[in-house]
Amino acid sequence: MSQTRTITRNELYERVWSSPMRKLALEFGISDVGLAKICRKSGIPLPGLGHWKLVETGHSPERKPLPASEPGQHETITIAARTPESHSVLRKTNIGPVPNVEVTLDREIIHPLAIRTKRAFHATSKNERGNARSRRGHNKVFPTQSFQEKTDEFVRKLTPRSGRVLGLTKRAVDRSLYATVIEGISVVEQIYLGELMKTKDAHEGLSAFREKRSSI
Numbered sequence: 606m607s608q609t610r611t612i613t614r615n616e617l618y619e620r621v622w623s624s625p626m627r628k629l630a631l632e633f634g635i636s637d638v639g640l641a642k643i644c645r646k647s648g649i650p651l652p653g654l655g656h657w658k659l660v661e662t663g664h665s666p667e668r669k670p671l672p673a674s675e676p677g678q679h680e681t682i683t684i685a686a687r688t689p690e691s692h693s694v695l696r697k698t699n700i701g702p703v704p705n706v707e708v709t710l711d712r713e714i715i716h717p718l719a720i721r722t723k724r725a726f727h728a729t730s731k732n733e734r735g736n737a738r739s740r741r742g743h744n745k746v747f748p749t750q751s752f753q754e755k756t757d758e759f760v761r762k763l764t765p766r767s768g769r770v771l772g773l774t775k776r777a778v779d780r781s782l783y784a785t786v787i788e789g790i791s792v793v794e795q796i797y798l799g800e801l802m803k804t805k806d807a808h809e810g811l812s813a814f815r816e817k818r819s820s821i
Contacts, residue, residue: 608634609685617682618649618671625657627785634686641787648678654784654791767806 610633612620620629621644630637644651650669659666674680747755763771777796781789801807806820813820 609683611681611683614647614649614674614678614680614682615671617644617647621649621651622668625785626651626787633684635684637785637787640684643682643684646678647682648672648675651787654788654795767804767810769804770801770806770810773801 624632626637626640630640633640641651649671652666652669656666745755773796777793780796781792784792810820
């Protein structure tokens with residue numbers, strides 16, 4: 606079940622430039638990604654990266670003007686939002702107590718939940734270069750007692766790699782960590798296309814990948 610809300614193209618433009626996308630999307634009952642897609646489809650420009658940070662610090666960043674509508678773009682926009690009833694049903698569902706899984710270094714974990722988690726993260730195949738590839742990424746779970754040791758081991762694997770690339774990666778994570786989805790994608794795109802792909806390390810990495818060899 607859903608409810609709809611109709612708003613004019615000009616009104617939505619004013620709202621988008623008066624409130625952060627994440628906050629406004631909650632008001633319409635959809636995600637910030639969904640609202641951004643509606644705006645792009647309707648030819649409504651969106652605030653750029655860092656716009657709301659400037660507003661918070663007392664600045665008045667320039668607003669992109671609303672262009673005339675193009676063929677296929679309507680002056681009234683209907684936004685469909687889900688009603689919250691389904692969420693209330695989920696909250697009332699009795700899911701039982703949270704299992705207590707004891708983790709120690711001297712014996713194997715045999716709890717069914719831990720075993721299923723291990724299977725989900727276990728490497729089940731290899732890529733074309735012979736490296737293990739997990740079905741669900743490269744996440745790993747360690748006991749608290751060995752966490753620092755495993756973290757240091759992971760860092761040691763990173764240190765021989767390109768300092769320039771690692772620096773850009775860290776900057777992308779830092780700048781997009783608390784941004785909206787749209788802003789985060791924009792940050793990564795700018796760093797990737799504007800800086801990373803201009804480095805020799807990036808081109809060497811791509812060449813090594815295509816030629817199935819270790820990068821220099």
